[in-house]
Amino acid sequence: MTWNNFVAMGDSFTEGMDDSYPDGSYRGWADLVAARLALDAGPEFGYANLAVRGKVLNEVLTEQVGPALGMRPSLVSFAAGGNDILRRKVDPYGLVHKIDPAVEQFRAAGADVILFRFADVTAHLPGQRIVGPRAAALNDGARELAQRHGAILIDLFADDAFRNPLLWSVDRLHLSEAGHRRVAAHVLNALGVGVAEDWLLVPPMPAPSPWLLARGADLRWAGQHFAPWLKRRLAGASSGDLVQAKRPELGPIEAIA
Incomplete structure (x- = not known):
């Protein structure tokens, strides 16, 4: 099947952090x-890519x-809700309930819809016991929505390759190149589109x-990435407050094989 356009929505995952073009902007x-x-x-x-880092579900x-x-x-x-489940109080089942009518609208308009079960990021972050069950509920909800509306489900959670830390950036939250x-290979395969095999290669x-070196790396990560994130949360700020969507309107993109 051939589509004449593609509109991507969401947060940093879809904006493309932390996969950069040579000019420093994000690809993804x-x-x-x-x-x-x-x-x-x-x-x-x-x-068009409307995704902006830091956006919670209601904003999307x-x-x-x-x-x-x-x-x-x-x-x-x-793809949204990931930032919500990192908040102190959130109802993941309520997130799924809010996503449902949006998917229904797009399907009623004749669009094919891509949904995600997100890869397990909790192994790299603090608070696994809190975030893990929330992420599982959001992922299960995505599967139910895909079944209900005939959407295309990309099951990243089932891909054990994402347990490899080299598929994640130094902040442990966003994906690497x-x-x-x-992810792109999984999406294209689900769409029935050929993709270069090296896109699926895993380092x-x-x-x-060693334990001591690992704890030192954890402390550096906390200072460089977790502390600024926590400071923004306490201040009610977001990393995307001053960021605009990188492709707010439909436009051409250079084709690649």
């Missing part, structure tokens, strides 16, 4: 998918769904660090 799995789809669809193919729903529907997309991706390429698993 959605750009890679769009560029591959454009190869089959031709020069008229349009791509209120700020991105309307503009996306207005573009009359033939293919959309919806290799991680984004693997060799690094050897375990």
Whole structure:
């Protein structure tokens, strides 16, 4: 099947952090998918990416769904809720309930919808006992929504390769270049589109660090990444407060094989 456009919605996962172009802007799995789809669809193919880092689900729903529907997309991706489950108080089942009508709207408009079961990031972060059950509920909800609405489910949680820390960036929360390429490969395979085999390649698993070195790395990570994140949360701020969507309107993207 060939789609004439693709609209991506969500947060940092879809914006493309931390997979950078040479100019320092973010690429990510959605750009890679769009560029591959454009190869089959031709020069008229349009791509928009409305995702902005730090957005919680309510912001994605209120700020991105309307503009996306207005573009009359033939293919959309919806990935949100990850920032919500990191908050102190959240009802993950309530998140799924809010996502349901958005998916229904896109399906009623004739769009194919991509949903995700997110990869397990809890092994790399503090608070696994709190975040883990929330993430599981959100993932289970995505599967139920996909079944109910006939959406395309990308099950990253089932891919054990994402346990490799080299598929994650130094902040332990966002994907690395290799991680984004693997997500793109999963999406393209689910869409029935050919993809280069090297997109699925995984770097060799690094050897375990000695306990003392690992604790030192944890402390450095806490100072460089966790502390600033916590400071923003306490101040009611977001990393995306001054960030605009990188591709707010449908436009061409250079095709890649």
